[in-house]
Amino acid sequence: MTDPSPGPKGLYVHLPFCASRCAYCTFVVSTERRLVGAYVEAIHRELELLDLPEGTPLETVYLGGGTPSLIGGGELAGLLRAILERHPGVPGIEVTTEANPEDLTPELLGLWTAAGINRISIGVQSFVDGELTAIGRRHDAARARAACHLLARVPSVTWNLDLILGIPGQTPESLEVSLAGALEAAPHHISVYILEMDKPHRLQELYRRHPDEFPGDDTVAGLYLRVHEVLGKAGYEHYEISNFALPGAEARHNLRYWDRRPVHALGVGAHGNDGNRRWANLESLAGYLEAIRGGERPLAWETTLSPREMLAEGLMLGLRLAAGVDRGSADAGGASFPEFGRMLEGFLQRDLAVEDAGRIFLTPEGWLLSNELFATLV
Ligand SMILES: C[S@@+](CC[C@H](N)C(=O)[O-])C[C@H]1O[C@@H](n2cnc3c(N)ncnc32)[C@H](O)[C@@H]1O
Ligand code: SF4
Structure with missing residues (x-):
């Protein structure tokens, strides 16, 4: 592991x-x-x-x-x-x-x-x-x-x-x-x-x-x-x-x-995460049953996220929450994903995001446009 x-x-x-x-x-x-x-x-x-x-x-x-x-x-x-x-x-x-x-x-x-x-x-x-x-x-x-x-x-x-x-x-x-x-x-x-x-x-x-x-x-x-x-x-x-x-x-x-705390997974198409590992089971029911019959884990894929991918994922998941992300993470995001940094500043100026007590969070109006923001994290 x-x-x-x-x-x-x-x-x-x-x-x-x-x-x-x-x-x-x-x-x-x-x-x-x-x-x-x-x-x-x-x-x-x-x-x-x-x-x-x-x-x-x-x-x-x-x-x-x-x-x-x-x-x-x-x-x-x-x-x-x-x-x-x-x-x-x-x-x-x-x-x-x-x-x-x-x-x-x-x-x-x-x-x-x-x-x-x-x-x-x-x-x-x-x-x-x-x-x-x-x-x-x-x-x-x-x-x-x-x-x-x-x-x-x-x-x-x-x-x-x-x-x-x-x-x-x-x-x-x-x-x-x-x-x-x-x-x-x-x-x-x-x-x-x-x-x-x-x-x-x-x-x-x-x-x-x-x-x-x-x-x-x-x-x-x-x-x-x-x-x-x-x-x-x-x-x-x-x-x-x-x-x-x-x-x-x-x-x-x-x-x-x-919050990216570990979740393991059982069953067809189920996804798991632990630390920086991500994996998913086969989506085909026949394939899933066959793998189990053969005594094998029914994995479709497994990957280890790079630090850059971890940063992007943390920002995306954190900004879904009302609690948002801390300013330090947002700045790190802006350094690695300049388009994200620019768009988030634009969100702040347009009241689609708010900064308070060192945290940045999206407003409901911001959540409605969040797909555009998250698309910059690639
Ligand atoms: C996977 S379903 C399982 C729950 C249960 N089978 C049911 O349908 O009552 C969980 C929820 O996902 C939501 N859902 C499923 N497909 C969706 C879609 N295309 N867009 C938005 N929500 C969706 C529905 O609200 C559904 O209740
Ligand atoms: S097909 Fe309908 S009942 Fe079945 S999981 Fe999807 S939403 Fe729920």
Whole structure:
């Protein structure tokens, strides 16, 4: 191992199965649900192949997807047990799972909480039925509300709901409906993603033919700023470009990525980082299963970042956070990436970034333009 960081680690587990593929999704997903059993078995075997000495403690575990709620509750509990037997959790470990609203039942929640899951993230996306249909979701707004009510009744669980901005047909008025739905549900944490259109998916195809069905960039920017305003007034801190939390309810696993603390990874397409090493598993389910059958780590690639790459990554991840980066790092960035230095000074002059107490952070208006800034870090 090169430069392993000391201390407890995070662990991401990718569970790729979905009942169908949503129109906007570019995650590593499979609808071949007959393979669930073989896959869970493979994850158990990959656990023993991890580049992580047995007994290394875990601070967070994140069961992501795909749709982890499609894996039987007993199987998921068994997997978590096996993970924590090999890598004990630190006291207060955060164990998150993602879930789709249509899958949540009191029975499943009972199995999950008994297994130690204490954080649940549900993909609501919108509280407007027409928008949910437009993006190919299997739930409607009533089902989303019912899932939220179930979650709100489980005191041991901190929970998040996801919303998406930029959906076909979305307007400032319909956003108010989704925001009211989210605030009424009162989760501890809300993630709000702007629809990503740069990778091929069905909505990208629709956009090519009918761009008029989508809210334009200026409208989406207005929606994002409105979310910041409404959630802020309701007590949710906008602590990361896409994430809002009540005090103390920040996603500890995700903070590990933004702070670049080690996260190891199990499952098809899963990415890991430790120190200056970065790696990813194979994205093909067949290839992943075959590697595991052969007793090999299912790696697609592995790399060690240079000091220059580490600097760029640190600036990019740090500026996603409301806490921003220190002036010294920004200056080092400007020395290595002059275009970045110039653009960041421009951001400061235009109030797209603020300097305070030796730190520089982006404003919500700055976050909207951050892709341009980050593109200079190459
Ligand atoms: C990988 S999904 C897994 C969660 C779960 N399967 C679900 O969909 O409810 C995690 C979240 O990523 C977001 N997401 C997926 N594709 C996206 C895209 N193209 N643009 C923006 N957000 C996206 C959605 O909000 C989704 O809830
Ligand atoms: S958004 Fe969630 S449910 Fe939809 S295809 Fe992607 S991972 Fe599956």
